[in-house]
Amino acid sequence: MLNNSESKGIKIQNVGLSFGETEVLKRVSLEIEPSEFFAFLGPSGSGKSTLLRAIAGFGPTPTGRILVGDQDVTRLPPWQRNVGMVFQSYALWPHMSVRKNVAFGLEERKVPQQEINRRVGEALELVGLSALAERKPNELSGGQQQRIALARTVVVEPRVLLLDEPLSNLDANLRVQMRRDILNLQRELGLTTIFVTHDQEEANTTSDRMAVLSDGVIQQVGAPRELYDHPCNRFVAGFLGSANILDGALQTGALGQVFVSDKGIEQPVDNPLAIERGSLVFRPQSTMLGGLEEASGEHLTFNGRVVYREFLGSLIRYGVDVSGHHLAVDEVHTIGKHHVEVGSNVVLRVPRDQTVLVAA
């Protein structure tokens, strides 16, 4: 069995990095636990790959410190970090067989031949490709090549595994399969793993925790569900799935609280005791069409008009204009389900406990 009992945590302390005038990482701090599956999630250009590459030792040396376990690796060259990285492009040697590709790192390290044979055999078995060991990379599918890239990385028993958008060259079905396989492999080896992706579904389904990045800054860190249900700000709310977001202020009066949107959806309270500015976030699947008879003080209600309807298979999505705000409503689709027509006037309701006030 490949031995990854040496799996280490990672500490990123005040890491900053600029390319010329552009500050790409802005004093990023983060701790990743040993054996954790951690995702860096963010839009294109947010700095995910730059941060991952800084951990691996590629690119310019950042300011701040990066520790793997207790070792400060900030200034070490990549080959002294004992960190395994899998690239989007796989980077397999085209002229070598699968077996040779996987063995390469061990040969470089002058590992005895017998041990190489054993470890390569185990790594190929781990990714389910023992039968294809004598093929060349161009005789393999994209998914198989990705597995070889993984086998080649874990065979040297790195302390941490870094994956840079490893699934982006695969078709949709294969991506789903591969992300499960990667998670299983990570669990089997107990290997601290960082997975860079701009695909929230990938991050949600694989990671124990994730960091959402935007513009070189970590916006929020937490378990996927925690971040989805309790985003800390407008950016995280909008980036993690679809969200209805109303900007305005929460006003506290003698009789309770009211959220007053800037476009004036709810009536302000008289003589508010406190006013807190922010954005009110609620998800399309928590927003209901009609059913006003069931609404109560526990619901927010809005009058609006359906401006579009999209059939998404499992869901029907309605776009509703409410005083110039665009709100989305998702209903589960089943056979025979009544669909509301575009142009209909509707009442929306949202249970108040399904709304979250976040920083603007």
Ligand SMILES: Nc1ncnc2c1ncn2[C@@H]1O[C@H](COP(=O)(O)OP(=O)(O)OP(=O)(O)O)[C@@H](O)[C@H]1O
């Ligand atoms: N070698 C470089 N020279 C100059 N600018 C760079 C270099 N590498 C990255 N950048 C810039 O740094 C910023 C962050 O890039 P990075 O690749 O880390 O983003 P990302 O979040 O991984 O995006 P993507 O998902 O598109 O890969 C971008 O604005 C990019 O243009």
